[in-house]
Amino acid sequence: NAGVMQNPRHLVRRRGQEARLRCSPMKGHSHVYWYRQLPEEGLKFMVYLQKENIIDESGMPKERFSAEFPKEGPSILRIQQVVRGDSAAYFCASSPGGGRTNTGELFFGEGSRLTVL
Amino acid sequence: QQQVKQSPQSLIVQKGGISIINCAYENTAFDYFPWYQQFPGKGPALLIAIRPDVSEKKEGRFTISFNKSAKQFSLHIMDSQPGDSATYFCAASRTNSGYALNFGKGTSLLVTP
Numbered sequence: 198n199a200g201v202m203q204n205p206r207h208l209v210r211r212r213g214q215e216a217r218l219r220c221s222p223m224k225g226h227s228h229v230y231w232y233r234q235l236p237e238e239g240l241k242f243m244v245y246l247q248k249e250n251i252i253d254e255s256g257m258p259k260e261r262f263s264a265e266f267p268k269e270g271p272s273i274l275r276i277q278q279v280v281r282g283d284s285a286a287y288f289c290a291s292s293p294g295g296g297r298t299n300t301g302e303l304f305f306g307e308g309s310r311l312t313v314l
Numbered sequence: 315q316q317q318v319k320q321s322p323q324s325l326i327v328q329k330g331g332i333s334i335i336n337c338a339y340e341n342t343a344f345d346y347f348p349w350y351q352q353f354p355g356k357g358p359a360l361l362i363a364i365r366p367d368v369s370e371k372k373e374g375r376f377t378i379s380f381n382k383s384a385k386q387f388s389l390h391i392m393d394s395q396p397g398d399s400a401t402y403f404c405a406a407s408r409t410n411s412g413y414a415l416n417f418g419k420g421t422s423l424l425v426t427p
Contacts (some may be wrong), residue, residue, distance in 0.1 A: 230414060235322075239320075239420045240417040242416065260378055292413060302348070304360075305358050307357045
């Protein structure tokens with residue numbers, strides 16, 4: 198009964214490198230959400246995906262950031278050419294999707310903490 | 315811009331006291347208002363949630379009060395315990411947005427023995 202699994206839990210990158218964060222949703226969940234958490238800033242919505250589709254990316258920076266949720270495999274949040282300001286905790290959440298099973302609750306992983314040197 | 319405003323930023327309460335955290339929102343299309351609890355190094359976890367058709371919901375020591383006309387809602391923690399020390403986030407979302415949550419900035423609660 199694994200929950201939402203995120204890896205890596207900690208990632209260190211130098212400026213200009215790429216960061217890839219992975220998220221496996223809970224079993225039976227088809228919706229994935231990515232949030233960024235900065236100290237004193239709370240959780241900022243980035244993107245909402247269903248299998249093979251981006252539903253809402255209104256919180257994603259226009260450049261360097263991308264997300265996908267392929268038919269097979271985990272969701273990936275990719276940050277190209279990282280800068281120091283990208284240092285944050287990135288949380289993934291999942292939900293079962295539409296219908297009666299969806300109560301609105303999002304189930305969060307334990308986060309991936311990115312440090313950019 | 316912050317769609318959900320939360321206060322206070324931090325709160326210290328003695329054991330056995332009542333902790334109160336307040337939130338306000340602007341978007342009248344929001345129809346789901348959860349509170350999440352987060353411990354250091356962990357992901358947020360749902361504590362309690364309310365929909366606008368009721369004005370209050372209670373689960374154990376946790377109560378949400380909801381004022382639709384004022385567009386405000388609050389979390390009350392009765393008989394606060396040291397184990398309640400955590401960061402609390404209010405949030406709001408629209409059902410037809412797939413429940414993508416808009417979070418407040420969080421309240422760091424410390425319950426002293």
